[in-house]
Amino acid sequence: MGRGRAWISRAQMVYLYRDDRLERDPMQPIAITSETLNFDLLAKGQGHKFDHGHAVVMTGGAGRTGAARLTGRAALRIGAGLVTLAVPPAAQMEVAMHITALMLSRVAGPEALTELASDKRIGAICIGPGLGLKPAQAALVEAVLDSGKPCVLDADALTLIAQDPALRKRLGPHCVLTPHAGEFKRLFKGLSEDDATKVQQCLTAAQTAGAVVLYKGAMTVIAHPDGRVATHDSTADRAAPWLATAGAGDVLSGMITGLLARGFAPIKAAQYATWLHVEAARRFGPGLIAEDLIEEIPHVFAALNL
Numbered sequence: 261m262g263r264g265r266a267w268i269s270r271a272q273m274v275y276l277y278r279d280d281r282l283e284r285d286p287m288q289p290i291a292i293t294s295e296t297l298n299f300d301l302l303a304k305g306q307g308h309k310f311d312h313g314h315a316v317v318m319t320g321g322a323g324r325t326g327a328a329r330l331t332g333r334a335a336l337r338i339g340a341g342l343v344t345l346a347v348p349p350a351a352q353m354e355v356a357m358h359i360t361a362l363m364l365s366r367v368a369g370p371e372a373l374t375e376l377a378s379d380k381r382i383g384a385i386c387i388g389p390g391l392g393l394k395p396a397q398a399a400l401v402e403a404v405l406d407s408g409k410p411c412v413l414d415a416d417a418l419t420l421i422a423q424d425p426a427l428r429k430r431l432g433p434h435c436v437l438t439p440h441a442g443e444f445k446r447l448f449k450g451l452s453e454d455d456a457t458k459v460q461q462c463l464t465a466a467q468t469a470g471a472v473v474l475y476k477g478a479m480t481v482i483a484h485p486d487g488r489v490a491t492h493d494s495t496a497d498r499a500a501p502w503l504a505t506a507g508a509g510d511v512l513s514g515m516i517t518g519l520l521a522r523g524f525a526p527i528k529a530a531q532y533a534t535w536l537h538v539e540a541a542r543r544f545g546p547g548l549i550a551e552d553l554i555e556e557i558p559h560v561f562a563a564l565n566l
């Protein structure tokens with residue numbers, strides 16, 4: 261690890277633990293707004309690409325790689341220094357034909373994923389978009405969880421965890437779960453009826469899972485098992501109805517993964533990515549599709565004077 265990374269991490273620690281307005285009253289739900297975020301954290305300090313983190317995104321098999329390619333590109337755009345797509349052998353050619361700045365690593369099974377994840381430079385892993393729901397894919401989710409690396413669990417990974425208590429036991433506060441309402445109901449059966457509000461549901465879910473939960477929707481709620489909760493309201497002034505498009509969630513997962521790789525704490529990565537995601541959608545406007553969100557990130561950053 262170079263000196264640049266160490267300097268960046270120290271700088272981020274100062275912000276994350278002392279100056280961030282989202283931390284001032286940790287047990288109250290806090291609105292995620294341009295007033296409560298500290299955008300200076302998003303600037304890149306000095307250093308080479310490895311100083312800005314290396315993220316891994318596991319893809320699905322042949323014919324199912326689009327979602328993870330969106331995730332990987334979003335992770336790169338948000339500022340991770342390197343992003344590697346972990347690709348099953350049968351999908352290798354398909355992925356190779358579609359990527360340029362993203363890198364590719366052949367991953368034939370859980371052992372290969374464990375080996376890839378053991379590289380000290382890998383700072384974050386995302387698994388789930390387009391993954392599939394077979395036992396072979398459950399074993400890949402297990403490998404990610406056993407790596408202990410900060411991770412984003414989305415889409416099919418959430419469905420697999422919902423079906424398998426052994427996977428659920430491996431969750432921890434270094435994991436960010438990003439369910440939409442359908443996935444939330446699968447994962448936390450019964451909670452929706454027990455708790456009155458989305459904030460209460462999400463907090464109970466985070467405490468039950470022992471992980472950060474980002475419950476998606478026009479009103480997004482993010483909860484940490486320690487009781488911190490933040491909300492992002494995209495229903496009125498920050499309406500973004502064009503986000504209801506296939507792959508928008510895959511892009512959000514990539515944005516979180518990229519920020520994790522850059523050294524953001526899981527709850528911070530979720531909060532900053534949520535705001536940036538909606539901001540990108542609002543800047544692009546009507547006609548938005550998932551790819552546009554990714555290409556809008558540099559314009560959002562420019563408007564923030566990064």
Ligand SMILES: NC(=O)C1=CN([C@@H]2O[C@H](COP(=O)(O)OP(=O)(O)OC[C@H]3O[C@@H](n4cnc5c(N)ncnc54)[C@H](OP(=O)(O)O)[C@@H]3O)[C@@H](O)[C@H]2O)[C@@H](O)CC1
Nearest residue numbers: 326327388389390391392415416440441442443506507510
């Ligand atoms: N470009 C690509 O390659 C893309 C690939 N993708 C990949 O496809 C795979 C399947 O993922 P998925 O999310 O589409 O399907 P699934 O897990 O069956 O859940 C959907 C069901 O849940 C329910 N539901 C309730 N509330 C909901 C809500 N707010 N938002 C959404 N759903 C809600 C709803 O039921 P309903 O409400 O209609 O009764 C619906 O039937 C996964 O691998 C993913 O990564 C996608 O990412 C798209 C881009």
Ligand SMILES: Nc1ncnc2c1ncn2[C@@H]1O[C@H](COP(=O)(O)OP(=O)(O)O)[C@@H](O)[C@H]1O
Nearest residue numbers: 440476477478500501503504506507508509510
């Ligand atoms: N009407 C809406 N207003 C604001 N944000 C929305 C709206 N509909 C969906 N979103 C956001 O778009 C993303 C959709 O994610 P998801 O449902 O997982 O889609 P996919 O699986 O196709 O990627 C989430 O971040 C969600 O919060």
